[in-house]
Amino acid sequence: MKKIALAFGLLSAVVTASPLAAQDLPKISIVVFGAPSLGAFLPPVIRAQKLDEKNGISIDFQERTPDAYTAQFNSGEFQVGGSAALLTVGLADVRGVKVTYLFNLFDFWGAVVTSRPEIKSIKDIEGKDLAAAKGTTNYVMFDWFARQLGADTSKFSVVNTATPGLVGYALADRATAVQLWEPAYTTLHSKKPSIRLLDLKIAENWKKFTGSTNIPYLGVAAHVAWAEKNKNLIPKLYATYKQAAEWVAKNPDDAAKLISAKGTDDDRKAIAELIRANGRLGMNVRTAAEVSKEIKSVYEAGKSIAFLPSDPAASTIYEGPMK
Incomplete structure (x- = not known):
């Protein structure tokens, strides 16, 4: 009986010690x-x-x-x-x-999506509204790639919103275009397969600039x-x-x-x-x-x-x- 009690005591000590170890x-x-x-x-x-x-x-x-x-x-x-x-x-x-x-x-990886048929390229957003999380680096990098495509990003009317709001903007078509990235783009596309992606030519322009992809x-x-x-x-x-x-x-x-x-x-x-x-x-x-x-x-x-x-x-x- 003493051996059983000792074994039980040791087991109890291990069980109670584990959570404390995690806390420490x-x-x-x-x-x-x-x-x-x-x-x-x-x-x-x-x-x-x-x-x-x-x-x-x-x-x-x-x-x-x-x-x-x-x-x-x-x-x-x-x-x-x-x-x-x-x-x-x-x-x-x-x-x-x-x-x-x-x-x-x-x-x-970043993207611009639109449901407007007249918007065929990034340059077409000039003078129009673009929903984006402007405080993010993804937007800054998008800005760089947009300029490589000849767009004047100062002419974009940016509607600044937090990242969770971008999918909602695109689903409701509340802006001419929306700038977002993953996993928001995949979530959006699963809900609205008709949404169109505007090509930023990311790999092509980055390789031209740096020699790397x-x-x-x-x-x-x-x-x-x-x-x-x-x-x-x-x-x-x-x-x-x-x-x-x-x-x-x-x-x-x-x-x-x-x-x-x-x-x-x-x-x-x-x-x-x-x-x-x-x-x-x-x-x-x-x-x-x-x-x-x-x-x-x-x-x-x-x-x-x-x-x-x-x-x-x-x-x-x-x-x-x-x-």
């Missing part, structure tokens, strides 16, 4: 855009699979609108950002906010002071996101159920197809050091349209160990 993990609070957005794409997978805990950290994801995200990350209210658009990181640095791009999650766009960034203080946590954070991306790529149907938990069956089917193709999604988890050349090309594009007044510091590209 180093905590990282990460601000991200609300869904639908690329920044909100992997967090539900990380939560469901408990990938953060498996890598020895505990992540608290906090959703914000693009404008609130930028304000609260740049102010230091949040030391880590999971919707870190590369040009926004560069601009923050130029303005004196010392931040660093830790790793890339998604390469750039790789466009680092959105990832995870941190304040430099936090990164220096938490060098041991960054490889764990990178591993968490990388494993999430790998799981998503291998399990598109199950991933879609997590990513579009509140969507319809058609929404989830569309997300699964988006994951399988990956062309528009552009999921590409790489360390900043691995894509440093391409990051500098993105900075050059930002300077060419006066979004960046000068070159961001080399410290915006994180070079620390990732293993």
Whole structure:
């Protein structure tokens, strides 16, 4: 009986100790855009699979609108950002906010959609209204690509809205055109297959400008002071996101159920197809050091349209160990 009691006591100790161990993990609070957005794409997978805990950290994801995200990350209210658009990181640095791009999650893809038959090209939007989340880097990159096509973007009448509102604008045909990206485009197309996509010639114009087709766009960034203080946590954070991306790529149907938990069956089917193709999604988890050349090309594009007044510091590209 004593042996049984001892065994039971040890088992009870293990059961009660496990939750405490999880609570004692180093905590990282990460601000991200609300869904639908690329920044909100992997967090539900990380939560469901408990990938953060498996890598020895505990992540608290906090959703914000693009404008609130930028304000609260740049102010230091949040030391880590999971919707870190590369040009926004560069601009923050130029303005004196010392931040660093830790790793890339998604390469750039953006789109303009319309239901108006008279709008056949980006240039046709001049003098007309365009619904967009103007505070995002995706819009800035779109601005650059639009100019490569000969459009005068200063003549666009931009109706600024948060990212969740873009799909609604397109469904209701409330603006001449709508500028958005994934996963919003896939969600929209599943609900309104007749919507037309205006060609930005992204790969063609980027290769002409840089010689490469790789466009680092959105990832995870941190304040430099936090990164220096938490060098041991960054490889764990990178591993968490990388494993999430790998799981998503291998399990598109199950991933879609997590990513579009509140969507319809058609929404989830569309997300699964988006994951399988990956062309528009552009999921590409790489360390900043691995894509440093391409990051500098993105900075050059930002300077060419006066979004960046000068070159961001080399410290915006994180070079620390990732293993």
